[in-house]
Amino acid sequence: MSASAVLNRSRTTAHFSAETRERILAAAAELRYRPNLAARSLAKRRIQTIGVAAVMEGGGLNHYFLEIFSGIMAAAARHDQSTTVFALHAWKEDPASLYDLCDGRIDGLVLLAPTFGRRGTRPPPAHTPFVSVHANHLSPGIVNIESDEEAGAFALVNHLIALGHRRIMHLTGPAGLTGAERRIHGYKRALAEARLPFERHWLVTGGYTSELGREAMRTWLRQFQGRPLPQAVFCANDASALGCIEALAEVGLRVPGDVSVAGFDDTLAARSVVPQLTSVRQPLHEMGTCAVDRLLALINHPVVASDAVLESVVFPVTLALRASVDAPPGSDRLAPASQSDDAADCVAHT
Amino acid sequence: MSASAVLNRSRTTAHFSAETRERILAAAAELRYRPNLAARSLAKRRIQTIGVAAVMEGGGLNHYFLEIFSGIMAAAARHDQSTTVFALHAWKEDPASLYDLCDGRIDGLVLLAPTFGRRGTRPPPAHTPFVSVHANHLSPGIVNIESDEEAGAFALVNHLIALGHRRIMHLTGPAGLTGAERRIHGYKRALAEARLPFERHWLVTGGYTSELGREAMRTWLRQFQGRPLPQAVFCANDASALGCIEALAEVGLRVPGDVSVAGFDDTLAARSVVPQLTSVRQPLHEMGTCAVDRLLALINHPVVASDAVLESVVFPVTLALRASVDAPPGSDRLAPASQSDDAADCVAHT
């Protein structure tokens, strides 16, 4: 009975007599009627589900994804959408490798930190739009949600300088990744603007895991044994900062007593260490939410994406100041703390 | 054309001439044909998707869920199933509150640490079976995956005793939860078997978050100021152990120098602290995998669940020994370390 339109409170509801409506509602209630999702989506071409694709290295998940996920799921739930997650083994060269997922099981897809090749390719199908978060670079037809990592790195290093640090190491992310490069750039710019020299041996290639951070720091300590230690280490993310702290602890160096250490992302991990980590806060939860909002806008109002259009939305970052960073031992502050606040919004977190 | 059966390599494939098969395959390839998932699942009554329901307090996710999730997703992917997650606000009184999800959007559901009321209820629909992990108690028709938490707590406290600790505090989980009670039970049993007295003030009600752990420890330190400190604290999970360490640090107590601290679960958090946390390892990843395997078995071979059948599978736990636990300061070991190994499998993790 087509009168079941009543159940969907469609615009036609008004056209039904109150009596028929009652009758239908009553029957539905009695039968404990539940519309079948598969049938409905076959007819409506909407399955009320968004996908999330990510590669989870080592079978594990990490804090970064976790926080974006929670933003995505919260937003999806708010819009009555289910979230299905696809754990990829690796990113292929081309976004088109994911078009197989556009077979009606999802209405749209958000890509978490994809690293496709740089060659342009055709945009995703209009009926299943894509949105990315922290894409390594822009792809046609895929709006990218990112944050101003360069400014974050700049603000953090600026803060270290203002506290009096001069020998500032940067433990980088994976070579070649856009995010890692932006951090390096911000680091160098902060040094330059403070008229401090950039010295190559303070730039140490690390990675985004605690293992890589630990290894990099260990290696450096071995290699530069006897040479001056860094007063502060700015790490590419929170995980590598934890690894760095471990490596320092192994040789008896305490944080922040001997060396200050800062991270990036301000994930749960930053608050799970003792001392808690100073970090550059990216609004990961909000970025996840934003991704879903944009995606749903595209789902509800499909646009024919031109190959030429590259679009991104950039979130600001803030500093989360905590105990892992202090003035260098025995030094006078070269500037009042407040002076570190001018480069970006600065928030002391608890 | 019904010949599309070829595409599914159904048992009937053999009945088709090689030529027709070629022709069909060629056409499909040329058209870049993708079967529509919604249509297929409408016809097959299988949507190749399993659901995961969990309540994520405070909009956040935690390490515990994270590890189980990764096990679930890995197993689901292995079976070519998608995973859709449902973030609940809270567990209702009755599992039946989730039967709304059985509308064709998932083939089965795994519940993460559900806390339903104790009244029995009708089992889930046979076409959409449920499986739980760490359910607060068994429900009819829902097989529960759990672990031997009592033995884990016992083994850990036993280990502390063997190292020479006598004033052993237990920072508990949330009052009333089965898992928390099992830990308490294991703690008490270890004391009893070592003929050590159980003293009420060493049992401190905490919770499963670092905030609750920190608060509980802070409060205790204030309340029992001047009284003997614990030599070791056994915390209900890793998060509360981190909170405990923070509270100790606030009053200048170092781990493990002044106080040994141990956690439970052995999540990523346990390896993200300096010093790394001794913890009771639950095989969360494997438990997630097991949940999916059981669920798929039920999906593929539906059974009419009797209200009377309560079923569970119990995983063993092990100890992960790390730096946060040491012998009490200035004490001789009362027993060789190896003696702590007899109560459960003991593994030194790196």
Added chain:
DNA sequence: CTGAAAGCGCTTACAG
């Protein structure tokens, strides 16, 4: 061996 038919459970025009 092959293809026409019916049906999965919904929605959406479209006649009455």
Added chain:
DNA sequence: CTGAAAGCGCTTACAG
């Protein structure tokens, strides 16, 4: 205002 009809894109018996 209401209900019969066609169609969403697949699968599964079932005739030829």
